[in-house]
Amino acid sequence: MAGNTEVVDGRRRTGLALLALGILAPLSTLATRHARAAGFPARPVTLIVPFAAGGATDTLVRTLADGASKHLGQTVVVENRPGAAGVLGANVVARARPDGYTLTIMPEPVFRLPHLQKTQFDPMQDFTYVIHLTGYSLGVSVRAESPWKSWPEMVDHARRHPGKISYGTTGTNSTMHVTMEEVSQKLGIRLNHVPYKGESEIITAMMGGHIDLGVTAGGIGPYVDSDKARWLVLWTAGRSRRWPAVPTLRDVGLDIVSTSPFGIAGPRNMDPQAVQVLHDAFRKALHEPAMQQLLERLDQEMAYLDSSGYAAFARQRHDSQGKLVKRLGLSATP
Template sequence: MPRHPWPAPPEGLRVATRNHRRATMREQIMRTIALVVAVVTAAALGVAPAVAQDYPAKPVRIIVPYPGGGGTDTVARLISPRLSEVLGQPVVVENRPGASTNIASDFVAKSAPDGYTLLLQAPNLATNEAMFARLSWSPRDFTGVIHLVRYSNVLVAGPGAKSAEFKEMLARSKADPKAFSYGTPGVGSLSHLSTELLKSRTGLVMEHVGYKGSAPLVTDLAGGHLPYATDNLNSQLNNIRAGKVKAVIVLSSQRDPAAPQVPSLGDFGIRDFEGGGWYGIVAPAGTPAPIVARLNTEIARILQMPDVRNRIASMGLEIVGGSAEDFTRHFLAEAKKWGDVIRAAGIKPE
């Protein structure tokens, strides 16, 4: 008996069947995606606390890019034993000075982002990228942990200065810039950059003399061999109090608590000016957020301990604190600001 094919279904039925199959496949795909997202989210939520809870499982290093005995080293050694106590692991301070802090910064930038290698840096973190043509690291290679402290830079007049009044200096410096030359601890130092920013904002005319550190600068200024200097307030504070030099102005819109008698730029109507420096702790970019958050919380508590606060205040430093995200935004903004100053003034490292 001959076989006859079934009659073809109507066109509308075929279309409906295809649409149903497609809808079913889409639903299956969406269910699969939802399941994957749920699993990944659950895993992330479970892993994040575990990462912070298990950290640290070995000693933590704080790399300091300066020799022992300086301000950054002192602050690091003030924090490290107290942080070790709360973390339950040794916190070791390791000095790696040299190359304008680039040796230490490069080392930490290339370290594993696991919270075991930290960097206690100063403004070189923000200025070096614009200062050096071939730099093996960038500020973006780091994430902030905490903004530790800030300090003021101050314009100081020595005994041989023609004027120690800021308004008079503005009026007279254009006629005789050499008589208003100023020294700093070095070319490209924050003292140098902040004075260049001051000049661009106010019209002050001064010639720069770069020294090799604060010690010879302090000696020459007090001895009358240099009319002016810009330096961090702490380096000049003893001579200011002894009357050997006179503080002209704090390079900030706010007066400094360590020397409240010294006028600020804000007293002369110059707002939104910050020429001071800072110390902060950073970690390699990509360090897990729970680890960064724990370090931020513990170090913030340490900064509020009375003995720590008193020691930091005695150094002419002001505690800042704040979130890790705040500090990351701060040092990246500083890199932009000081980079613009360096390029505009044509400053090159010696």
């Protein structure tokens, strides 16, 4: 018995010595993280929308935030940071504390721009992927007074008048811009790109006659439904449920689908329990009637992925965007 006591006492002394040396410090840190996550969240959570207020993304995220706030017991505060093709939220979150209180919407340019220029973040190293949400029903629209009644009519005019037709997107090297460049290359036409900070600005500019074409998502819907604007083509995989008469790019002979999927991420090294709390709240909000009705109104489909599924999807998007950049010969400047 005395021998056993000596062994136990020896283990205790060894453990104390290791802790003093910092060898067991990670275990102590982990315990502290879990204790902290047990009361998470203890204050409002900020969710950055990297586009201007009033567009489809902003409207959708605010509805999602309202639903998630109920499940978290704390307010999810939406903060707009428009510009730079939608990567300003990633810039902020990459430098934020990994405490779960600063999150951002992650648009597709986050995975594309690092292949074009030096960025303030590495999408494969600097983020914790919380939940994937949806993708857009993107397309090209015109105001009612436009002379082009169909996509082929616009393309024919563009061929005869290179560089004369202008179109608006959410920024240089945004998915809207890159897809239009790919379309233009395939058709052999040249259009004039005008960057904006969000869909609401694009719609305002197009409806005011400042640009000819608007690359938009579901935010243009009310104008289309009231005959103030019309779709020329959609970029979805199949025909729209809301506008079934509108052709897709595939319908007009271009095998291109572009929906710019997005989700929510936080800084790297977030506590797994905090990630789970956030994921569960946003997942519940995503399935609530108000959110489902909004997705239907915006003609968007839910594309839910959990945290691990979203992380794997992010790796795939990062790789595919690198290949796209090379294939189209994109550059950091217009």
